[in-house]
């Protein structure tokens with residue numbers, strides 16, 4: 001019986017949010033037709049150049065989310081976007097979002113740095129030297145299929161709860177993505193380009209620095225993006241169990257308190273950070289490898 | 300003393316090259332018993348049907364490929380590997396995709412042997428000089444994928460010439476260019492080769508081309524090859540006077556040489572089509 005008032009309250013709220021949702025959709029429509037009508041007249045250049053497609057797909061996601069939330073009518077299983085938004089503002093005001101996000105991002109950055117230092121030199125050695133490759137490759141192939149998450153229970157015994165466990169898991173995940181891409185990048189060097197350098201009297205170390213390394217760079221950068229995505233996906237699992245703070249910890253904390261909107265708010269933070277970082281990495285990719293065209297071909 | 304003067308700059312003797320496919324073991328005989336002596340300062344053109352082994356000869360002289368049998372020498376010493384004394388312009392250019400036009404032309408100067416004793420300012424000046432030579436001023440900062448085929452070819456030519464090697468090995472260096480640019484660069488090439496200089500100061504040059512008139516215009520000797528397997532079919536000495544300019548093309552002997560070469564490769568060309 002006690003559930004009835006809260007459920008009806010939720011229903012009322014859902015109606016309210018449905019209105020808001022509908023309103024948003026209408027504004028979206030208006031904005032679209034407005035753009036269509038104005039485009040021959042002359043929209044400001046910077047506005048015309050922005051691609052609004054992601055915004056539209058986000059709007060559809062929100063609508064679907066709202067619809068499913070109303071249909072399930074269970075704020076614990078699936079709170080509405082509006083309640084999640086409110087929870088987000090609460091958490092942000094209290095500084096919890098920044099606190100946990102900062103912890104997780106710091107761990108991520110440290111992990112990626114360690115993975116780069118380990119994987120890129122090893123990738124060069126394996127890509128350049130058949131003997132080293134033949135020796136190390138079986139180990140890599142054996143370990144690679146094991147998900148980073150599978151190591152969490154063991155890592156708990158070894159490292160206990162703290163910073164080391166999530167960093168270890170993320171380094172593990174990032175390492176393989178970087179290593180395999182570095183190896184294939186090093187191997188992808190066009191032998192003609194090395195031959196040309198040799199006919200110009202370029203010494204071996206210089207060939208490595210000025211031919212092999214730049215030829216491998218596009219693949220390494222792609223590997224770094226994959227490493228980031230994998231590590232960021234693994235951090236939640238690692239922090240869920242193995243850390244006293246961070247975004248994964250916060251999710252688990254509020255789950256135990258049955259505070260779904262806050263759980264969702266932290267999930268959103270993870271999504272947004274991942275999305276923004278990937279945009280940043282793409283921009284970095286264009287800057288680092290300007291000779292690689294949109295399709296990823298380099299000549 | 301006398302022996303050194305008579306010794307050819309480059310010598311290929313009984314050179315055979317077979318490529319064996321690693322998996323199937325299938326053998327392709329690219330060159331069979333090719334013998335050719337090239338003197339200091341000589342300009343030799345090689346013509347012949349596609350697949351007759353022209354690029355293979357160039358790679359062997361460059362030291363990038365070893366012959367299956369036979370002797371390859373430079374100044375009487377066997378060629379064991381590549382070196383900056385023999386500059387190569389590759390058929391597919393081998394430009395560095397991550398280097399701009401400037402970076403590609405200056406690659407040997409900046410990182411290799413040719414620029415060892417130069418200051419950075421001297422290297423940059425030399426790069427600018429050769430950018431200008433191949434009319435790429437204004438495109439210095441473009442990457443190879445932003446260039447047309449003909450522009451890429453000119454970058455590769457400029458890179459080779461900027462390195463200033465003793466021996467020039469050019470694999471169809473002007474093939475992708477329009478007729479006007481081609482004629483201008485032919486004249487430039489003769490100037491850089493040292494047409495007005497005495498023979499000892501000229502750069503020994505091996506130049507592969509499909510263009511018969513180009514071969515006659517440039518060469519001291521034209522090597523005509525036949526294919527399957529690649530052999531030297533004939534060698535013509537082009538004793539037209541030097542320095543040559545455009546008027547030489549109207550010389551009746553010029554047409555005579557071109558006809559002769561055409562006659563030598565026509566049968567094979569017709570066979571290839573049939």
Ligand SMILES: Nc1ncnc2c1ncn2[C@@H]1O[C@H](COP(=O)(O)OP(=O)(O)OP(=O)(O)O)[C@@H](O)[C@H]1O
Nearest residue numbers: 318319327329348349350351352353354355356390
């Ligand atoms: N690396 C290789 N492996 C196997 N076969 C090869 C290799 N390089 C060349 N060949 C073969 O050797 C023969 C001669 O090739 P080459 O490239 O020297 O010809 P080419 O005269 O330069 O032809 P084109 O005028 O088309 O450039 C061809 O039959 C080719 O298939």
Ligand SMILES: [Mg+2]
Nearest residue numbers: 353354390470
């Ligand atoms: Mg060829």
